[in-house]
Amino acid sequence: MVSAGAEFAVESGLTMLASIGSTAPFVGLFGTVWGVYHALVAIGMSGAGTLDKVAGPVGEALIMTAAGLAVAIPAVLAYNVFNKRVGACEAELEGFAHDLREMQTDTDINAAPTRRD
Numbered sequence: 001m002v003s004a005g006a007e008f009a010v011e012s013g014l015t016m017l018a019s020i021g022s023t024a025p026f027v028g029l030f031g032t033v034w035g036v037y038h039a040l041v042a043i044g045m046s047g048a049g050t051l052d053k054v055a056g057p058v059g060e061a062l063i064m065t066a067a068g069l070a071v072a073i074p075a076v077l078a079y080n081v082f083n084k085r086v087g088a089c090e091a092e093l094e095g096f097a098h099d100l101r102e103m104q105t106d107t108d109i110n111a112a113p114t115r116r117d
Helices: 004-046 051-111
Strands: none
Touching: 004 051
């Protein structure tokens, strides 16, 4: 039987992976918005939308987007792999528990004295 503490540790790890995988793209999106904001501020301060004013902040925005995806994609893949393994382990333990219970029941029935009148 798996202890409650071990089960909690596995499930909390899966919860963490799911949280990282679902929030990391939004961190990348925030970086994109931040970079575009800086590009617009640079354009506003210079009065002209030249390439040198826009390229740096937009490049930073793209890097942040890529970083968010670089974190999210492996986290989601790991979550799916570990979730499948946990499900298979739980199914195997359920089968073992069922077989053990059947064996216990059969032993109890065979060990019971029979009454002959």
